Amino acid sequence: MNPAPLVALVGNPNAGKSALFNALTGARQKVGNYPGVTVERHSGRMALPDGRPVELVDLPGAYSLDPSSPDEQVTRDVVLGKQEGERLPDAIVVVVDASNLDNHLRFALQLIALGLPLIVALNMVDLAERDGLKLDPEALERELGVPVVPTVAVRRRGLDALKERMAEVVKTGMHPLRDGKGVQHDIVVLQRRARQIAEAATLSETAVRRWTHRLDAIALHPVAGPVLLLGLLFVMFQAVFAWSQTPIEWIEGLMGWVGTEVGAALPEGWFRSLIVDGLIAGVGAVVVFLPQILILFAFILVLEASGYMVRAAFLMDRLMSSVGLSGRAFIPLLSSFACAVPGIMATRTIDDEKDRLTTILIAPLMTCSARLPVYTIIIAAFIPDRSVLPGVGMQGLVLFGLYVMGIVGAFFAALLLRRTVTKGASSGFMMEMPKYQWPRLRDVALGLWQRAWIFLKRAGTTIALTVTLLWVLASYPVAPQGVKQSEYSIAGRIASGIEVVVKPIGFNHDISLALLPAMAAREAAVAAIGTVYAVDNSDGDTGQARIREQMRARWTLPTALAFLMWFVFAPQCISTIAVTRRETNGWRWPMFMIGYLFVLAYVSAGITYWSAVALGF
């Protein structure tokens, strides 16, 4: 059987390509990778009106066929049929922003010259009208010589017409050979032709003060802008704590119920202990943080989809340039608050190698969501739950402080790195600022679902495996009467070895034991502590309240603070190290990253501990 025809979605960044992709394929999407490069391949299935299936691939946004980044290179190679792991598309859908024709048509002209069957999706026609722009799609069709379909991807308008036209141009078995010769590369010539066509296709243009500009008057204001940004970030971090309490209680209740039921169903013995104390307690301790992680991702997805994120980059550029980075680094760094892995992958939009490398090296200092479980449990145990100001809780304030700590650390690290190992001229800052738009609930929900799934998969595999292994190591050999199990076991003995190194910075035996599994994934530290306490107390109660109570009894405040500081800096995440290796093509930079972050973590945890002790806490 022949494979389904392949249709590629191509267009400038901010043309609404991904929204169109989501609208056409719904949830039937696959995310993979192109071989040899670190560019994601998004593909999905859709059916044409005549019932034929089509594979749709969403290519990275590009400005031209003359690539400046690995992403743009993939786009060029796919449409030329030169990309490894991808066949030549049977047709191309070029997505152009209706209110930005002069610019987007330039790339469309290059693509049309390739000679593949092609349709232009004149996207976001509603926004163009709102801006006082009336277009004539038929005139555009005449000028370009290819079908033009007006669409509003986010409102699902024009999709049927687009599918009809796709059915007309997609004919299986037709593969015109392309070599990319004869394609106009002179950007000035293309640009002028694009402007002529745009002018010919414009019926009328009224000068409307666009509301994007009105919003920007506040968002980019020298004083109001930064205040708004800071306020947004503060609300975001408060919400992570405040809104998550009820769903966390539900999940705790559910995990407790599962533990009791499973415990009752299994016969007394080591197997029950492994399942209930090890697996369910360990995985449960991590899964309860799903609401907080989703709230954080929801904020980031909404900021991204609304167009505000680029404004934030704009506001941050001055500050970032003072440490040798550009405002562009702000977006990967903010994503790193959710998880450093997509954050490091997002650095690909930074053209300059040195700039990009520095951003990768400091990305793990942004407090990722996996650190939240650790922070939350310590804060809940040691920081009193009272209000400092109306609506501002002390616990939220401490959490905010930890985030700030990571940011300050990152800035100093960047400053040092740019003067030493990643020395070089700054690459500048130039970015298109898209129009504001309402984020579509569906698109945000889809993004959240993908994150939740990745998190749950991790909880079900890496973390489940780590805690099971830890349970075995922590349970055997069985301690004689009067000796603590967590010290007598194999894990306990390994921890005693680690303790020698970390004792000077105030870490006790429990923490030493948690550090090892935390290398696999930070949140496993909480699971590990949960498992250890469950092993020490065979009553099997491992709720968060119980862990908190145990911590208060076993840890001093300086120890807890030092532990928090350690987690601000320590490079404890195998996925981050792996993605760094992939993105920097070798072990050199990930090794450097591990080294400098461990030193930073050790020193700052130490300083915190010694000062707290000296101050008499």
Place this chain on the structure above:
Amino acid sequence: MNAVTSLSPPIPLAELPRQRHGTVAAVDWQRLAAPEAKRLRELGLDEGVEVELLHRAGMFGGPLACRIGRMTVALRRHVAGAIHVAPAVG
């Protein structure tokens, strides 16, 4: 273009009064790094295009938000300094 007669002598885009538009008269491509020049062209900057200075980020030499054609673009000041604009009268 139709507005040639109503134009004043060119000034750098960075010095264009806020929210007053003009037409790009000349660009000092040599003053820009090659990748910078390429991106700028890709963002649609060219002689004859209408531009406008929209916002300045802060007072400490932060970037500028400019309108190039119908697109809003963030630029650093040295780039805006290389773009010479004939302000529209009015």
